[in-house]
Amino acid sequence: MYQQMIFVNLAVNDVDASRKFFTELGYSINPQFSSADNTCVVISDTIIVMLLNKQRYSDFTKKEIADSAKTSEVLLCLSAESREKVDELVNKAVAAGGTANDDVQDQGFMYGRSFEDLDNHSWEVVWMDPAAVQS
Known part of the structure; x- marks a missing residue:
C-alpha cells in the first residue's frame, strides 16, 4: 500500500x-x-x-518569509510512544539549545509538551493512550 x-x-x-x-x-x-x-x-x-x-x-x-520569533507560521506536532518519550524529546531539544514552553498539557489520556527550535519554530510532542482512541 x-x-x-x-x-x-x-x-x-x-x-x-x-x-x-x-x-x-x-x-x-x-x-x-x-x-x-x-x-x-x-x-x-x-x-x-x-x-x-x-x-x-x-x-x-514569492511570499515574505515569516519571522518565526514573532509570527506563528505553523505548529508542528510529533507523536510519541509514551509520556516518558515526550519528556525525553523535549529535554533533548532544550539540551541542544532549544527552548521549552512551560505549559504541559496533561489530560490523563493525552500528555503533551512543546519546544521551540533554534529558529523559534514551534514543535509539539504528544502521547495519547491508545485505549482512549480505540473505537
Missing part, C-alpha cells in the same frame, strides 16, 4: 546549527538531499523536514 509522505520545509538562519540541533534530538540526515544551503532531516519513513537557509527557501515562494 502506498504510504503518503509529508515534506515540511522550514526557513532557518544557520543550516549547520540546525543540522546539529536535529541530530542531537536523535534524527538522521539524508546527505543525498542536503547541501550547504539546506539539510534533509529524516523524522520517520514518511516525515521529512527540509531546513533551508532563507535564500534557498525564497527560491520556492
Whole structure:
C-alpha cells in the first residue's frame, strides 16, 4: 500500500546549527538531499523536514518569509510512544539549545509538551493512550 509522505520545509538562519540541533534530538540526515544551503532531516519513513537557509527557501515562494520569533507560521506536532518519550524529546531539544514552553498539557489520556527550535519554530510532542482512541 502506498504510504503518503509529508515534506515540511522550514526557513532557518544557520543550516549547520540546525543540522546539529536535529541530530542531537536523535534524527538522521539524508546527505543525498542536503547541501550547504539546506539539510534533509529524516523524522520517520514518511516525515521529512527540509531546513533551508532563507535564500534557498525564497527560491520556492514569492511570499515574505515569516519571522518565526514573532509570527506563528505553523505548529508542528510529533507523536510519541509514551509520556516518558515526550519528556525525553523535549529535554533533548532544550539540551541542544532549544527552548521549552512551560505549559504541559496533561489530560490523563493525552500528555503533551512543546519546544521551540533554534529558529523559534514551534514543535509539539504528544502521547495519547491508545485505549482512549480505540473505537
